[in-house]
Amino acid sequence: MLELYHYNDSxxxxxxxxxxxxxxxxWVPHHVDLMKLENLDPAYLKLNPNGVxxxxxxxxxVVIESSDIIEYLDEHFPDPPLRPADPGSxxxxxxxxxxxxxxxxxxxxxxxxxxxxxPHMQRLPSEAIDxxxxxxxxxxxxxxxxxxxxxxxxxxxVLDEAAANLEAAISRMEEGLATGPWLAGETYSxxxxxxxxxxxxxxxxxxxxxWADGRRxxxxxxxxxxxxxxxxxxxxxxxxxxxxxxxxxx
Numbered sequence: 001m002l003e004l005y006h007y008n009d010s011x012x013x014x015x016x017x018x019x020x021x022x023x024x025x026x027w028v029p030h031h032v033d034l035m036k037l038e039n040l041d042p043a044y045l046k047l048n049p050n051g052v053x054x055x056x057x058x059x060x061x062v063v064i065e066s067s068d069i070i071e072y073l074d075e076h077f078p079d080p081p082l083r084p085a086d087p088g089s090x091x092x093x094x095x096x097x098x099x100x101x102x103x104x105x106x107x108x109x110x111x112x113x114x115x116x117x118x119p120h121m122q123r124l125p126s127e128a129i130d131x132x133x134x135x136x137x138x139x140x141x142x143x144x145x146x147x148x149x150x151x152x153x154x155x156x157x158v159l160d161e162a163a164a165n166l167e168a169a170i171s172r173m174e175e176g177l178a179t180g181p182w183l184a185g186e187t188y189s190x191x192x193x194x195x196x197x198x199x200x201x202x203x204x205x206x207x208x209x210x211w212a213d214g215r216r217x218x219x220x221x222x223x224x225x226x227x228x229x230x231x232x233x234x235x236x237x238x239x240x241x242x243x244x245x246x247x248x249x250x
Contacts, residue, residue: 001028001058001059002020002025002026002027002028002056002057002058003027003028003029003030003056003057003058004016004017004020004027004028004029004030004054004055004056004057005030005032005044005047005048005053005054005055005056005057006029006030006031006032006053006054007031007032007033007034007039007053007054008031008239008240008241009239009240009241009242010034010053010054011105011108011197011198011201012052012053012054012066012105012197013053013054013066014196014197014200014235014236014239015066015070015193015194015196015197016054016056016066016069016070016073017234017235017236018193018196018197018231018232018235018236019069019070019073019074019082019190019193020073020235021230021231021234021235022080022082022188022193022229022231023073023074023077023079023080023082025073025077032044032053034053035117035120037124037128037131037132039051039052039053040131040132040135040136045137047062047064048062048064049137050064050137050138051136051137051138052064052138054066054069056069056072056073058076067097067100067101067194070082070190070193070194071083071190074190082188082189082190082193083189083190084184084185084187084189089184089185089187089189090184092176092183092184092185092191093183093184093189093190093191094191096176096183096184096191096194096195097190097191097194099169099172100169100194100195100198103165103166103168103169104165104166104169104195104198106162106165107161107162107163107165107166107169108162108166108198108201108202108205109162110154110158110159110162111154111159111162111163111205111207112201112205112242113144113145113148113154114148114153114154114159115205115242116204116242117145117148117242118148118149118153121145121146121148121149122148122149122151124149126150129146129149129150130146132145132146132149133145133146163207166202166207166210167210170210170211170216170219171216173195173216173218173219173222174211174216174218174219177218177219177221177222178218181221181222181225182222183195183222188229192222192226193231196226196231196232196235196236197236199223199226200232200236204241204242208223211223
């Protein structure tokens, strides 16, 4: 039995849900509401000491970190295969996943925090924000979220650097897609599943100008193909997003 601890609009959870959908796997959902700080519940921290989502549990075996989870799923449920068979394409696939892990995750996180999460953090009582800052296992994340929760903003230089990093990543995708319709070549892979929620989030953040209007046509074509896949609707569009959810008031 597969169980997934996830948050509706987490890009990392979304990429795991995309892979689950691509493979047609059934799974038991456990929604961890990040806006209610359920990720810092002691019971959840026993599963995922980092206090983040997603977490996959398979018959008692726990796997954390979304990039590890998607490779785990492809290894244990290889039909259809989402890792290229040839070593060169496999390495390209992993390079795209590393680019997401090392660059895109922090970059979209900064803009998401400023635009979408800030109103939710600011409705929390001050003692909850203090506890979030003190108790989050990832101290820098706790500090930055607490800053905006107390009425601050993500520093502009951080947002500018994040936008530049995202545009650089999209530029690399435009170049990489010259070798085939998908990021690792001729076949859809975990690389495409990984970048699907990030492109979706950039649309919500109104950053799709990096590829729209003929600016990067190969990237635009890739995005159209991604949107046409059933997994995009099943794993992302079927769930509410930050853009649709109004913050609750105490």
